[in-house]
Amino acid sequence: MLARRLCFAFALVACGSPPLPHEPAEAPHALAEAPPARDPCEPVDGKPPAPVTGNYSGVLKGARCQPEVLAIMNGVAKALGTGCDHCHDEMDYAAPSENKRIANWMASELLPRLSKRAGGGITCADCHADDGKGKAKILGAPRSRTRAVEWMTASLVERFDAAAGGPLYCKTCHVGQLGTPAFQAHVILTEHLPPRPPASPGAIPHADGG
Numbered sequence: 001m002l003a004r005r006l007c008f009a010f011a012l013v014a015c016g017s018p019p020l021p022h023e024p025a026e027a028p029h030a031l032a033e034a035p036p037a038r039d040p041c042e043p044v045d046g047k048p049p050a051p052v053t054g055n056y057s058g059v060l061k062g063a064r065c066q067p068e069v070l071a072i073m074n075g076v077a078k079a080l081g082t083g084c085d086h087c088h089d090e091m092d093y094a095a096p097s098e099n100k101r102i103a104n105w106m107a108s109e110l111l112p113r114l115s116k117r118a119g120g121g122i123t124c125a126d127c128h129a130d131d132g133k134g135k136a137k138i139l140g141a142p143r144s145r146t147r148a149v150e151w152m153t154a155s156l157v158e159r160f161d162a163a164a165g166g167p168l169y170c171k172t173c174h175v176g177q178l179g180t181p182a183f184q185a186h187v188i189l190t191e192h193l194p195p196r197p198p199a200s201p202g203a204i205p206h207a208d209g210g
């Protein structure tokens, strides 16, 4: 639960959960009585937190201190409904893996090119959820074409736009229309994506997005 509160505090792209989805809305005093969201990077007993030890450019890009590294990782695991071993050799967290590569691609290539119609920052949980539970294989395991088309239509192009402006078109990511020879099934780890939005002039790097 701590991880969820941390995610709430930072609204990080990499955070696993949307802000407080299960908070009882009908209890107006509940929020006031809950302990305030704690910043994982705030000093404990006057001691500053351990600094980030790695040089991260993907899911952990926004981590400001080592405790936050773990908070973000807990959020990611929860958002995908997996254990740490889905992406890591638990004897060596720094070792590369295919799912780590994909996770970093999602965070640094896919998410920045999309914007949510409902507004707010995009989290892994915005797509990796099924009935409110975290799910890695949202297109079915094994993947089903019918389910993929349904998901792409109802959960992707109707909920997201291109961050650079305009709606998402199937062929932006799949090169051709479904049902034509030009359609390419493979998108993950490719560059078939909407363009990056132009950097906004006064943007503060690593701003938490409020």
Ligand code: HEC
Pocket (backbone or CB within 6 Å): 053, 054, 055, 056, 057, 058, 059, 060, 061, 069, 070, 073, 074, 076, 077, 080, 082, 083, 084, 085, 086, 087, 088, 093, 094, 095, 099, 100, 101, 103, 104
């Ligand atoms: C969906 C894949 C995924 C899951 C699940 C996941 N991680 Fe990670 N983890 C990553 C990626 C990707 C990085 C590197 C991030 C970057 O480069 O920005 C990383 C980095 C780390 C690091 C830093 C390693 C280093 O190079 O210094 C630690 C520690 C870590 N994860 C712990 C965990 C723990 C503990 C869990 C389970 C609670 C977990 N991770 C779950 C993908 C994942």
Ligand code: HEC
Pocket (backbone or CB within 6 Å): 013, 014, 059, 076, 080, 099, 100, 102, 103, 104, 106, 107, 111, 114, 122, 123, 124, 125, 126, 127, 128, 136, 137, 138, 139, 140, 143, 160
């Ligand atoms: C805009 C939608 C969207 C968002 C947001 C998103 N993903 Fe994905 N992701 C997908 C789709 C679609 C797949 C393919 C799923 C399948 O094969 O069933 C996928 C697959 C993956 C996979 C490989 C499948 C597996 O077995 O694990 C990983 C790892 C992953 N995403 C990590 C992440 C992480 C980490 C985040 C947050 C930084 C994230 N994703 C955010 C759409 C998204």
Ligand code: HEC
Pocket (backbone or CB within 6 Å): 139, 143, 145, 148, 149, 152, 153, 156, 157, 168, 169, 170, 171, 172, 173, 174, 178, 185, 186, 187, 188, 189, 193, 194
């Ligand atoms: C923002 C990019 C994006 C857009 C727009 C998009 N998709 Fe996808 N689609 C993905 C990703 C990512 C996957 C997972 C592909 C992979 O594993 O490489 C995927 C997978 C699929 C698959 C499964 C392919 C297979 O056989 O494995 C189908 C079918 C599909 N999409 C149809 C559509 C349709 C139809 C639309 C338009 C309504 C659409 N997509 C729009 C990103 C996108």
